[in-house]
Amino acid sequence: MGTISKGILGGFSGKVGTVIGGSWKGIEYMRSLATSVSNPNSPAQLDQRARFGTMIKFLKPLTAFLRIGFKNQAVRMSAFNAAMSYNFSNAITGAYPVYEIDYTQVLVSQGSLPQALNPTAVSTTAGEIDYSWEDNSSDADAMADDKSVLVVYNPVKKRVVTLEGGNTRTGGSQVITVPASFSGDEVQCYISFQNANGSVISNSQFVKGLVVV
Structure with missing residues (x-):
């Protein structure tokens, strides 16, 4: 049975007939009851579940960072779901039943701030990855004090290692430390920029895959 909490014109919670009502993040919603599926293991559904599972496994270690990277996209959905929506549509490659992540197409952040200019990364010292980029602080909407944000995915x-509040656009470089256990592994490197007060971030860029010294 549904319960009306704000009068007849307000939202309700619970079930009324074939409709379920509730509230999430202060947003009243209604949805219909799920219909039964005659064949839950159809080729299309198996394919969808395989793609979904591949992306969930990839994004799960990034959950905490995505609250920063996709916070500007978290409108009527969580930051994780916003990241899932984009990457599910753009960063999966392969064919059923073997799907893989296309790391070059992944976004770990999404926003309107200008991206890094010609970023690169190298590992020449044990446990360290050196990022560098060119100064583009004169570009529209870019600021000299925008801070670098680095993500290394193993x-x-x-496992994921992140660095927020790194060197500025004008600084041109930043070192990120990774665990000693990463030595010999190929990792995927990403960079974003965030404004000084942390309210706006750029789309992330895939920098490269590299083997950690």
Whole structure:
């Protein structure tokens, strides 16, 4: 049975007939009851579940960072779901039943701030990755004090290392430290920029895959 909490014109919670009502993040919603599926293992559904599972496994270690990277997209949905929506549509490659992540197409952040100019990364010292970029602080909407944001994803160990509030656009470089256990593993490197007060971020860029010294 549904309960009306704000009068007849307000939202309701619970079930009324074939409709379910509730509230999420202060947003009243209604949805219909799920219909039964005659064949839950149809080729299309198996394919969809395989793609979904591949992306969930990739994004799960990034959950905490995505609250920063996709916070500007978290409108009527969580930051994780916003990241899932974009990457599910753009960053999966392969064919059923074997799907993989296309790391070059992944976004770990999404926003309107200008991206890094010609970023690159190298690992020449044990446990360190050196990022560098060119100064584009004169571009529209870019600021000299925008801070670099770095993400290193290790597919072998399913681990992520992040750095927020790094060197500025004009600084041109930033070192990120990774665990000693990453030595010999190929990792995927991403960079974004965030404004000084942290309210706006750029789309992330795939910098490169590299083997950690």
